[in-house]
Every structure is written in structure tokens, then in C-alpha cells.
Amino acid sequence: MLHIKCPYCGMRSQNEFSYGGDASVKRPELNKEISDQEWDSFVYNRKSLRGKHLELWQHLSGCRQWIKVERDTATHEIFNTHKADEEIS
Amino acid sequence: MSSISALENIHQKGKFGDCEEKNENNLIKISEIKNLLITQIVQFKSSNVVCEEIKIDNLNLSSKPLSVVNNENTRILWNGPRNWLVIKSKKETFTEIDEKFKEDDFAVTDISHSKSIIELEGDQAKEVLKKGCPFNFNEFYKNNCLNSTFNGMSIIVDMINDNPDTFRIFALRSFGESLYHSITDSSLEFGYIGK
Numbered sequence: 567m568l569h570i571k572c573p574y575c576g577m578r579s580q581n582e583f584s585y586g587g588d589a590s591v592k593r594p595e596l597n598k599e600i601s602d603q604e605w606d607s608f609v610y611n612r613k614s615l616r617g618k619h620l621e622l623w624q625h626l627s628g629c630r631q632w633i634k635v636e637r638d639t640a641t642h643e644i645f646n647t648h649k650a651d652e653e654i655s
Numbered sequence: 656m657s658s659i660s661a662l663e664n665i666h667q668k669g670k671f672g673d674c675e676e677k678n679e680n681n682l683i684k685i686s687e688i689k690n691l692l693i694t695q696i697v698q699f700k701s702s703n704v705v706c707e708e709i710k711i712d713n714l715n716l717s718s719k720p721l722s723v724v725n726n727e728n729t730r731i732l733w734n735g736p737r738n739w740l741v742i743k744s745k746k747e748t749f750t751e752i753d754e755k756f757k758e759d760d761f762a763v764t765d766i767s768h769s770k771s772i773i774e775l776e777g778d779q780a781k782e783v784l785k786k787g788c789p790f791n792f793n794e795f796y797k798n799n800c801l802n803s804t805f806n807g808m809s810i811i812v813d814m815i816n817d818n819p820d821t822f823r824i825f826a827l828r829s830f831g832e833s834l835y836h837s838i839t840d841s842s843l844e845f846g847y848i849g850k
Contacts, residue, residue, distance in 0.1 A: 582804060627802060
């Protein structure tokens with residue numbers, strides 16, 4: 567079982583969280599003309615990276631906030647967690 | 656509104672589990688708490704009001720995670736960022752809350768009838784909670800609260816006393832029966848009194 571440090575509540579069990587997908591995917595800007603292929607990529611196409619990866623999780627049974635988690639998909643090691651609106655350098 | 660409590664026909668009084676030759680003071684006590692007034696206050700993201708300066712029943716809203724501010728009649732639980740539960744034990748109106756929390760800045764909801772509340776009291780109460788909840792209760796103290804799960808059900812735990820350990824466990828009303836059976840099953844090992 568993973569333990570994820572929620573930026574609001576502290577260290578909690580993975581049971582309380584819900585996985586929300588790749589956090590590096592950016593929605594195309596509003597009202598910007600984009601091709602079908604770009605939209606297709608945004609909606610469906612994901613890289614299945616091995617290694618360090620930025621993910622979205624929701625603390626569903628806790629504070630209900632969305633957070634970003636830096637996790638290694640091979641070892642499951644969690645390096646860092648951030649608030650969803652936090653810029654990560 | 657229904658005046659029938661969530662566990663009206665489920666909660667049983669008496670002694671259960673490993674009670675024989677044990678002092679009653681050493682047994683866990685389980686009871687249903689009724690007639691609490693529960694109000695959820697959520698501040699909108701667009702709001703610039705400083706919540707720490709607003710008082711309810713002379714209590715400030717705290718932005719400290721897992722904290723409860725309380726007095727004799729009222730407990731205010733931190734329920735998430737910009738989110739609080741106000742729990743009043745006295746039959747009062749919500750006039751004060753309605754006056755202080757304007758609808759442009761806050762969503763105020765009366766959820767008194769949507770929760771089932773179980774009170775767990777006894778020195779072994781933490782051991783019961785540890786059986787179904789993944790939180791580390793060794794670092795949970797009086798006037799702390801948390802949102803978590805108990806055997807997969809979302810719960811709110813409020814520690815109201817530490818001598819002996821006393822917890823109020825809130826769950827959605829529809830989960831009340833399942834939660835009650837989970838809690839009582841976990842308590843059988845220690846012996847419990849249904850009050």
C-alpha cells in the first residue's frame with residue numbers, strides 16, 4: 567500500500583485517494599483553433615512512462631482536494647506532492 | 656424532516672462480546688448521538704473574506720488542518736480547505752450563521768439529518784478504529800478531527816475526550832447501518848455496552 571502526503575492533511579493511506587491521471591497534460595487554450603489530431607491527443611493519447619512521473623490524485627475520503635504527486639511508476643516511490651494550483655519547476 | 660434517527664431500529668442496548676468477568680468501566684461504550692445540529696460552511700474560491708475573523712458562538716473558524724475549536728455547546732471541525740462543519744448540541748436556530756455568512760461568499764448547508772453519528776467511548780476505542788481505518792491513531796489527540804474511511808465507508812472522526820478516549824464518528828445516514836455493524840463487530844473482541 568502507498569502512503570501519500572496530502573499537502574493539506576499530511577501523510578495518509580492510498581485508500582483515501584483516487585487516481586486522476588497524468589498531471590502533465592495541458593488543456594488546449596479556450597477559443598483557440600486546434601486540429602482534430604491535437605484534440606485527440608489531449609483527450610486520449612497518453613505516454614506510459616517508466617520512471618518518475620507527475621500524476622493527479624484526489625483526496626476523496628479526506629479533504630477532497632486535487633493534488634499533484636511525483637511518483638516513480640516502476641518503484642512506486644513518491645518523491646513529492648504539491649497542491650494542484652502550485653507551479654512545479 | 657424525519658425525527659426518526661438513523662439507527663433507531665438498529666442500535667441495540669445491552670452487553671455484547673467478551674464481557675464476562677470484566678469491570679463495566681473497562682468495556683467500550685457505544686451509543687447513537689441524536690439531535691445534533693450540523694451545518695456545513697464552504698467558502699467560495701472567489702471570496703476574499705478572512706474567515707479567521709468570523710466568530711460563531713464566540714469561536715473562530717480555524718484554518719489549521721485536523722483541528723477542532725470548541726466550547727460547551729459548539730464544535731467547529733476543519734473539514735478541508737475553506738470548509739468547516741459546525742456542530743451544535745443545543746437546540747438553536749441557525750440565525751447567527753445565516754447573518755454572518757453571506758451567500759455571495761459562502762455556501763451554508765444544514766446537514767443535520769443526513770448523518771448518522773456513533774459515539775465510541777473507552778480505553779480500547781482507538782484499537783477499534785484502527786481495525787477499519789488506515790489513519791495512524793497513535794498521533795490523534797483530543798480536539799482533533801479527520802476525514803477518512805472505515806472499511807471503505809467515508810467517515811469523519813471527532814475526538815471529544817481523552818479520559819477515557821471518546822470519539823464521535825459521522826457517516827452518511829445511508830451508511831449508518833453498515834458502519835454500526837462494522838464498529839460493533841470490531842468491538843466484540845474487547846466487549847462493549849450498547850447504551
